[in-house]
Amino acid sequence: MGITKFSQKIFEFLAKLWYKVTTMSQKFQKTVEDFNCEHCQAVIKGNGYTNHCSRCLWSKHVDINPGDRLATCGGLMMPQELILEHGEQQLIHRCRKCGQVKKNKVSANDDFEAILKLMKNVSKI
Numbered sequence: 001m002g003i004t005k006f007s008q009k010i011f012e013f014l015a016k017l018w019y020k021v022t023t024m025s026q027k028f029q030k031t032v033e034d035f036n037c038e039h040c041q042a043v044i045k046g047n048g049y050t051n052h053c054s055r056c057l058w059s060k061h062v063d064i065n066p067g068d069r070l071a072t073c074g075g076l077m078m079p080q081e082l083i084l085e086h087g088e089q090q091l092i093h094r095c096r097k098c099g100q101v102k103k104n105k106v107s108a109n110d111d112f113e114a115i116l117k118l119m120k121n122v123s124k125i
């Protein structure tokens with residue numbers, strides 16, 4: 001007797017939980033798109049997290065928050081340095097148009113040579 005009511009409660013609970021999870025995950029915008037690097041013309045396969053060219057490491061000023069594509073600037077962002085933060089390598093990009101500086105996580109697909117070059121550049125300065 002009580003069983004159906006009980007399982008109905010569980011169902012309602014799960015439905016609510018599911019709703020919460022799905023609405024929450026919608027806030028994280030994962031934009032999967034391939035793009036042409038405007039700096040080196042490489043075609044970059046997007047995986048939803050890629051926000052810079054994996055060949056030359058240049059990025060484009062299109063996000064205010066990662067993935068939102070809300071920035072109207074659209075300037076090219078030059079990789080400036082590589083820093084280590086919380087045990088993760090982060091690329092520092094500076095927009096050549098508006099000068100905004102952004103941090104971007106180094107992706108596993110990034111060209112190792114390009115990263116090395118960037119490290120060398122930094123040590124030269």
Ligand SMILES: [Zn+2]
Pocket residue numbers: 037038039040041042053054055056057058
């Ligand atoms: Zn590129």
Ligand SMILES: [Zn+2]
Pocket residue numbers: 061073074075095096097098099100
């Ligand atoms: Zn900009």
